Amino acid sequence: MEVGDQEKSERSLRIKLLLKALRAAKEDALSKGLRKGNGGASQLLCPVCEGGTLYYTVASLNGHMHGRCSTAGCVSWME
Numbered sequence: 001m002e003v004g005d006q007e008k009s010e011r012s013l014r015i016k017l018l019l020k021a022l023r024a025a026k027e028d029a030l031s032k033g034l035r036k037g038n039g040g041a042s043q044l045l046c047p048v049c050e051g052g053t054l055y056y057t058v059a060s061l062n063g064h065m066h067g068r069c070s071t072a073g074c075v076s077w078m079e
Contacts, residue, residue, distance in 0.1 A: 017048045021075040025056045025067050036063030049074045
């Protein structure tokens with residue numbers, strides 16, 4: 001099944017927004033000392049919807065991050 005131009009454009013936008021949130025969460029985590037060996041959880045204003053709260057956790061074991069915005073349909077991820 002071939003993907004249309006509009007669907008490709010929408011996917012590209014969603015990826016860009018996800019990367020924006022992930023980058024903000026990683027920068028915030030590093031500023032708080034959260035990383036591999038020192039995991040934890042925190043939150044910040046979501047840079048995507050600018051109205052929700054972006055909650056994230058950093059695993060101490062491997063530094064992987066899980067995150068989710070409080071705004072329905074915004075962004076979420078698991079590494």
